Amino acid sequence: MNKLVLECQNLSKHYDDGKHQVSVFEQIQLALNAGETAAIVGASGSGKTTLLNLLAGLDLASSGDVLLDGIAWSSMKDKQRAVMRNRNLGFVYQFHHLLPEFSALENVMMPMLIAGKSRKSASLKAESLLSKVGLSERLKHRPSQLSGGERQRVAIARALANDPACVLMDEPTGNLDEKTGNEIQNLIQTLKVELNMAFLIVTHDEGMLDWMDSAYRLHFGKLERLALTD
Numbered sequence: 724m725n726k727l728v729l730e731c732q733n734l735s736k737h738y739d740d741g742k743h744q745v746s747v748f749e750q751i752q753l754a755l756n757a758g759e760t761a762a763i764v765g766a767s768g769s770g771k772t773t774l775l776n777l778l779a780g781l782d783l784a785s786s787g788d789v790l791l792d793g794i795a796w797s798s799m800k801d802k803q804r805a806v807m808r809n810r811n812l813g814f815v816y817q818f819h820h821l822l823p824e825f826s827a828l829e830n831v832m833m834p835m836l837i838a839g840k841s842r843k844s845a846s847l848k849a850e851s852l853l854s855k856v857g858l859s860e861r862l863k864h865r866p867s868q869l870s871g872g873e874r875q876r877v878a879i880a881r882a883l884a885n886d887p888a889c890v891l892m893d894e895p896t897g898n899l900d901e902k903t904g905n906e907i908q909n910l911i912q913t914l915k916v917e918l919n920m921a922f923l924i925v926t927h928d929e930g931m932l933d934w935m936d937s938a939y940r941l942h943f944g945k946l947e948r949l950a951l952t953d
């Protein structure tokens with residue numbers, strides 16, 4: 724049976740600076756099941772990052788709702804939202820956002836320590852995740868000692884740390900050259916097959932659509948479902 728992980732119900736977002744009201748999108752519907760991969764494409768400024776922030780409960784909707792595991796972000800207090808996010812979601816951004824003064828291993832351990840795991844079990848899990856993304860020889864390296872592609876691999880390992888139901892990615896290959904971008908794309912595809920996690924990926928990389936279960940385009944404030952050929 725399909726289990727809904729993330730759901731948008733009539734989701735709308737406006738920005739209001741007192742003078743101007745900007746509508747980013749109106750009445751968006753989206754449903755992501757466990758283990759499903761979905762891509763969102765759209766021109767720059769179409770609202771992709773805004774949508775991801777709403778999905779992650781980092782920003783609240785103007786109307787409508789986002790439900791994570793059946794619970795609306797709007798029904799939670801800030802502290803509860805932080806706990807929900809840490810336990811159920813993983814994040815990968817265009818820029819890796821790793822902590823510069825910590826090693827690859829420590830960066831991957833961080834979400835587990837925040838979730839209350841012991842150092843020992845966090846360290847073991849981090850080591851196995853870094854080996855899964857091909858970095859078992861780089862555990863002690865700091866971000867500045869890693870290549871762009873390696874940093875993004877660490878960011879992906881970190882996103883998987885708490886076995887999230889869903890990983891949200893905002894242009895994960897956007898800052899990489901083509902070859903490295905393709906390697907990261909292949910890694911995400913392998914992880915999709917191996918782990919029963921949902922992935923929602925905002926991307927410009929049309930090549931990624933080939934192995935996605937579904938794809939959407941944000942266009943003039945609406946989310947359109949794209950037909951994918953098998």
Ligand SMILES: Nc1ncnc2c1ncn2[C@@H]1O[C@H](COP(=O)(O)OP(=O)(O)O)[C@@H](O)[C@H]1O
Pocket residue numbers: 738739745747765766767768769770771772773774
């Ligand atoms: N904090 C904000 N205040 C006002 N307008 C914003 C804010 N954040 C984003 N916007 C506007 O919302 C629209 C969508 O932005 P964004 O979600 O960043 O697009 P994308 O990620 O697709 O490039 C843009 O027109 C942008 O100017």
Ligand SMILES: [Mg+2]
Pocket residue numbers: 771772773
């Ligand atoms: Mg963006």
